[in-house]
Amino acid sequence: MKEVLLDTGALIGLQRDRRAFLGLLGSVDRRGIQLRTSPAVLVEFLGGSPRALRSASDWLMSFVEVGTVDEMIGRRAATLMRASLDGSTQASPGAIDALVAAEAERRGCEVVISGDRNDFDALATASGRFKVIDLEDVVAP
Amino acid sequence: MATKRTRPTRPKESPYEKVSATLERPVLREIREKSANVSEFLNEAAKDKLYFERVREGIKQLRRQGVREDPEFRRRLEEALDEADAWRRERSRAPQ
Numbered sequence: 588m589k590e591v592l593l594d595t596g597a598l599i600g601l602q603r604d605r606r607a608f609l610g611l612l613g614s615v616d617r618r619g620i621q622l623r624t625s626p627a628v629l630v631e632f633l634g635g636s637p638r639a640l641r642s643a644s645d646w647l648m649s650f651v652e653v654g655t656v657d658e659m660i661g662r663r664a665a666t667l668m669r670a671s672l673d674g675s676t677q678a679s680p681g682a683i684d685a686l687v688a689a690e691a692e693r694r695g696c697e698v699v700i701s702g703d704r705n706d707f708d709a710l711a712t713a714s715g716r717f718k719v720i721d722l723e724d725v726v727a728p
Numbered sequence: 729m730a731t732k733r734t735r736p737t738r739p740k741e742s743p744y745e746k747v748s749a750t751l752e753r754p755v756l757r758e759i760r761e762k763s764a765n766v767s768e769f770l771n772e773a774a775k776d777k778l779y780f781e782r783v784r785e786g787i788k789q790l791r792r793q794g795v796r797e798d799p800e801f802r803r804r805l806e807e808a809l810d811e812a813d814a815w816r817r818e819r820s821r822a823p824q
Contacts (some may be wrong), residue, residue: 607789609798610797610798616784697812697815
C-alpha cells in the first residue's frame with residue numbers, strides 16, 4: 588500500500604478546489620494510494636476551519652488516515668526542523684510541517700503533497716527520504 | 729391425547745475436525761504468533777477495502793453535486809506521481 592501525506596496547506600487548497608479533490612480521489616482509487624496526515628495537521632485544519640466550512644472540512648478529513656505522535660516522532664521532527672533551518676535561508680518550517688515530514692519517514696511515504704513548497708523542500712532535503720508535490724503546481728492556473 | 733412423534737434428527741456433519749494435541753511450548757508460541765500475524769493481515773486488508781469503498785463513495789458524491797474532473801489537473805498529478813515513483817525505484821536500487 589502506497590501512502591501520500593498531506594499538509595495543512597494542501598488540505599485547504601483541496602477544500603477550496605473540489606475539482607482538484609475529485610481528481611486526487613480518482614488517482615487514489617486508480618493507484619491504490621492511501622491519503623494520510625499527522626494529528627497536528629488534523630488539529631490545525633479542523634480547528635482552524637471557518638465556521639461555515641466546518642462540515643466540509645470534516646467530510647474531507649474522512650478520506651485521510653491519521654497517524655500518531657509520540658516522543659520518538661517528536662524528536663525526529665525536531666531534528667528535521669533544525670537541519671532545515673540550518674540548511675536553508677529561504678525556509679522556516681514550523682513544528683507541524685516537521686511532524687508531517689517525520690510521519691512521512693516513519694510510514695515510508697515517499698510523497699508529501701504540500702501547499703508550502705519552500706518549507707517542505709527544505710525538510711525533504713534534510714530527510715532525503717521523500718519527495719514534495721506542490722499542490723499549486725498541479726492545480727490548473 | 730395423542731403425543732406428537734418427532735423424528736430423530738441426524739447430527740450435522742461439521743466441516744471442522746476436532747483435534748486435541750499436546751505441543752511443546754516453543755511450537756505453541758510459534759503457532760500463536762503466526763496466527764496473530766494472519767489476523768493482523770486480514771484486519772489490514774479489511775480496513776484497506778473499507779478505505780477504497782469510502783473513496784469511491786466520495787467520488788460519486790462529488791459527481792452527484794455536479795463537480796467534474798479537471799483533465800489537466802489529473803494529467804499533471806499523474807505525471808508528478810509517476811516522477812515520484814521513478815525516484816522511489818531509483819532510490820531503492822541505489823546502494824544504501
